[in-house]
Amino acid sequence: NICRNCKIQFADYHCSICNLWMSTAKEPWHCDSCGFCRVGGRENFHHCDLCCMCISVNVYQSHNCMKDKYKNNCPVCREDMFSSRQSPQDLPCGHAIHAHCFRKLAGFDYRCPICKKTVVSASSMSATWGARARDIELQPMPADLARTVTIICNDCERRSDNRQWHFLGVQCPGCSSFNTALDDATPPTIE
Numbered sequence: 001n002i003c004r005n006c007k008i009q010f011a012d013y014h015c016s017i018c019n020l021w022m023s024t025a026k027e028p029w030h031c032d033s034c035g036f037c038r039v040g041g042r043e044n045f046h047h048c049d050l051c052c053m054c055i056s057v058n059v060y061q062s063h064n065c066m067k068d069k070y071k072n073n074c075p076v077c078r079e080d081m082f083s084s085r086q087s088p089q090d091l092p093c094g095h096a097i098h099a100h101c102f103r104k105l106a107g108f109d110y111r112c113p114i115c116k117k118t119v120v121s122a123s124s125m126s127a128t129w130g131a132r133a134r135d136i137e138l139q140p141m142p143a144d145l146a147r148t149v150t151i152i153c154n155d156c157e158r159r160s161d162n163r164q165w166h167f168l169g170v171q172c173p174g175c176s177s178f179n180t181a182l183d184d185a186t187p188p189t190i191e
Helices: 099-105 122-138
Strands: 013-015 020-022 029-031 036-038 045-048 053-056 088-090 096-098 148-153 159-164 180-185
Touching: 088 099, 096 099
Parallel strands: none
Antiparallel strands: 013 020, 029 036, 045 053, 088 096, 148 159, 148 180
16 A cells, blocks of 8 residues: 555555555445445445345345345446445335436336336325326226226236226226236227
8 A cells, every 4th residue: 555665655545355545535444245345334334145235234124135136237227236336225125226226217117127016105106096096087998999908916916807998007906006017908899
């Protein structure tokens, strides 16, 4: 960390394992379990061996453990989650995403980009689902477009047959979610 000739110190922090020089402003530290240096202060993180990641002590006790969860790319920006300097966020379904990517995604989608489960609480979404049901009730499908469909709910994973299709969505009878996917459709009968 010090020049042999002029005796100038290269940086406040030096890791001989990672061959890294940097300022101590970001509180760098080397995690032996991860195998490289992280930032944010050692006292603020605890390494989870199952997730294979250093987790903030604020959420460590309640985090959703999943084997090698962070040894994937962020599903939004595609950056490696394990070596990223961006903070990860656990979704209720157990998948991980960068926190800043989640904030961008939440601006236009309420679902996990991997499994498509709703990532907003059911109580928060109930008003949205209720408004969608009212909109469907106020705009019945014309007879020539009416059809019966089979859906699979992305939230409760329930399959439901003989549901009335609507272009605004099809509600799951099990959990009342509109986060559903069409599995099969009966073509409209034209008379």
